[in-house]
Amino acid sequence: MSIAQVVEQRFQHWIAGADVTSADGATFVTENPTTGRAWGKFALGAPTDVNEAVHAAQSARKAWAKISPTRRGRMMMRWADKIAENAERLGRLESIQNGKLASELVLQARIVPDWLYYYGGLADKIEGRVIPLDRTSVLNYTMREPLGVIGVVMPWNSPLFLAVMAIAPALAAGNTVVVKPSEVTSASMLEAAKLAKEADFPDGVINVITGGRDTAEALVSHSGVAKIAFTGGVEAGRKVAVSTASRFAHATLELGGKSASIVFPDADLAQAEAGLLAGIFAAAGQTCVAGSRALIHRSIHDQLLQRLVERAADIRIGDPLVSSTQMGPIATRSQLSKNEVMVQRAVADGAKVAFGGERIRPDGFRDGFFFSPTILTNVRPHDFIAQNEVFGPVLSVIPFDDEEEALTIANDTQFGLAAGVWTMDLRRAHRMARALEAGTVWINMYRGITFNSPFGGYKASGIGRQNGIEAIDSYLQTKSVWCELDEVAQDPFVLRS
Template structure:
């Protein structure tokens, strides 16, 4: 897949995907779109590589060594990859560097898992020895979103390769530039050709064709819930497994006995980091009624102080949104909140000034005076928009916090251990943070409840996700088997 960077760009056509730098509207680069006919060839190459390269049967420590070399390649090109991601989707440069570090760590982690993961010798219940094996699916489709390209790509590709599969990676059409770089680095590290390929294009076209392709044996998708449901329907009809990491409307809870300085800082970081473009962003702030006005005022003061700036500016805290059409979507979300009776305490518009006029910027926004049933409190903005709501007691809180279709993450601030335990157990969420927020580590499983998804990425389970369990029996009987009587 050829990548042309900004200065070499010709006029875009239907055969070309253009990445627009959301900081200034310039062209960051282009990639060639994959046609349905080309997709057939990609899948065929993947199966050829899977069957002829010896990768599925390579001894685990040999496979692990190559994954370590991929990590080394990423590390050697960390700065250029971070700069490319900054241009591709507008994240602050420091955050982009951190995401390359995350990708490096993911490959190193799954190299370790690859050569140490154990299967089971199961208890004997007869004259046989029985045990399990993990077998790859064959060809896996990995579909990643635009918000954290290199990190999300690694989260899927590393464990899928570690499990012995061939991988076809489809990045978002809004951030297409990092995936080809990962494939190039993997090939240079020694991964057999055809085991990691990239297809480019829009979801309704090449994404749909990839999901429906009869040569794809497993699907892994991160993105919006509506798209996840559509993929789930296709996977169900085809009877292939689908791992779906979907949206969230995560509650961030502050009790009156919390360390309020830490809580307020975490609330602001938890929603406005990455300009709110995070599936686990704490987009619903629940504050105990007795401290509601005080905490909300402190959140607003801190929000107004955030430095909104170009992603390479010193001290930037909030950069542009990833695309202009997404910025417009976020603004429509805020306008609907106004129509529902919400009070905009800060933000609610694009920032003014020469450095912002050409970019997809949006001010960090705090809204209150909406009921929990308001659409603004039910649907995911996926942007720098925080909705604040009061609660009376634990029962009231749990009812409100669980009162959406989502169940991805939540945060609890309280010095009462037993309360944190009770509330954490009662909340329907795949990740619960107590007196912290938005922590994530490759070694800990990640995924959601309800409409926030199916399956678990990361951790040892993240490798098992891409493998099938095979049971084997070795007969130990001394006499011939008889027909059961």
Template structure:
């Protein structure tokens, strides 16, 4: 259902700066376009609007990307020149980091310092992919045939549809945008309707540094816009970050025309604390792993598995640390946790608190909304800790995407691994131990795409990230991402063997 603006807390400059789709290097507001509210979850107020794109507007953006892909201005661009554009883009993002961070905080309510840190880091992502843009990713292959030379090259796929979430809207787009552009593709991004405007501004910056028109386009909108992009016959690859059910629907749609797809989906990640761990460090890691970003991250360590010999101590320490977290205005330096990003997500978090209580989990911290002075309409929830959780409870099996920790007891290493792997997800996991052999052994047994040992929630542009099982398909970041956004071509050259007539064996 389309929404319309219901109240006006915006300045004229805010209203007109970003409320369009970004196509062919310019902001476009089609006649008769509909718009929807963009709310600040920390204040509860509407502060801007975004264009609710239809299939016709999505088609406009995709056709722009197709023209740009086939244009000599992009397809024939030297790798060194493409690399320089990526470097310039990263520098411009760093120069505009304060503005881009503020936009994201106003959209999703996360801490300013976290958004600012992510935004500044994007320069390094683009510098990294600028290097890979100039790196020959093919190979010369030895074959069993004399007089024949074989080598492979990697070529761009074409038009990429990038569908991105609201929790880290720009960084998670850059995970796709960097390798996609470095490989020579063009992109149409569809950000979450919760966080649409920061992505429009990012596309404007790309044009300002010299990317050809149509190379990076943005369509804002609600569910219909996303479906139109995923189903568009001119989209050659869909790269999606979001929930597992939506990812499955995207994969099914893409499969109907054999479009390429990569999916970074949900998680219910185990953070395992053994009794030989540095308990203080493990508690710090467990608290950061679930309450960082208000728990609104796919890799959140939402299941904290604790060995029975230290269980009571760890539960008490985690509860005490959770009680001490300052929930407040995400723009204030003293705040340690910001708002939940949207009313729908806020209601979901509160619902799961009720579900966990009803299932018999023991509430040891939080479980209530947070009152923040001056922000009565804000969407704030206290960090919540449940102990005595069993792995068959919904709170242990379903992704909440909020600040709720579920603490589960285990007796020995075998049981810890069994509980950790007893999930439909397989995105990430943590292991806390003082034993080097155990660290390697357990990391090898966990069915997860990323395992941290004595740390948690670390990523890098140079290392692959992705999930096992229903946590996704493919990998983002690192050289693997360049392969995800390119096709491999095998080329054979006759170096003297000569063609043999298969119909004349005596020839």
């Protein structure tokens, strides 16, 4: 099926295991970024709707707690199986919503179950400890307990994949969830939640409320939500941090990046070229870990730049549902405008466009939100374009002369999400990995991520970690239990000889 055959869809909230219309009947419309035309109509969540979803999640906590951790884990695995069976449908649904390649999003939907399998397996591995006290008549032990209701607020670039990264450890820890997906890409999370019902999840354990910023703010500020798991931009993340802190709620924040890909003279240039291209032009640069700064050693700068320009010119742009397409549109009108404005500002600041730099209109998709793969040169490390996230297919190329300069440039931003290093010098590679201020460092590769390896940012790129055992710990709280075993009363007001 091509994008031209896609028909408009209608969706409601998913609360307590059922489709629910907004209390006031309000809806909003989403656009297909490939065609620029309306595609979906969704329920617009108001505070009343958010309150209903949170109450459903609170009510479901008892039913969820009565299920043993082992059975909860197996239930999560059955949900994983359901998602795997529907991966093609879910991935293509996401591609229609955000314009990313269907091949990439179907692949994401196929690996989403790995997170549910992993955390489902950890559900019955959550254990307390017995504390050896000096007072030997007292038994002191700890219990690890769920936080309560978790609010999950996710962006539009990898909607189901990123949501499950938060939902899986939350459920394994015994929490219930209310998900507020991006208003751009709400459909796949709604469909996945319905699959959880098919996997026999109690009603209310997973709820999905759709809407925009006001809906998200209502969820973030709700007194019944114990923690917010948020992925998105820095300023929105700052507001989440302030709101949750003001009521002593927890938060995991995965925010923006301005990741540097550093290429040394001894690098395998074919490997580096592939990594740089994938890091910025895959997904049209719409990923938090996009390698948007290419720091290239001056001795190979011109050579590698020329190779990158030639490859960028060959990228096939068009219908993301077609297998031969290599890059789809930008997800929203506002993001397309941001790409244009930031490139224009970069040029005004002295940058030169080595390739692209403008909106394009492929045949058959004249109204789509397409932006050319863009490579900028003559960019200085402190230019606006080198310090701020574009979230589009825009690569800033910056030369460097030695290892120390490369580190200085790479670390000198507010962000610290990821970095890439290309070199055949083993000692240099690990020196760089140690010195780079980033939560993830890839050596001679880029954009690797998996369920059992921690992921998160330094500095303004976020707080906390997703994936791995560290993630499940952040959805738990510890209770210390003290029990006097001696039959003799411990009365502090009775004198003893």
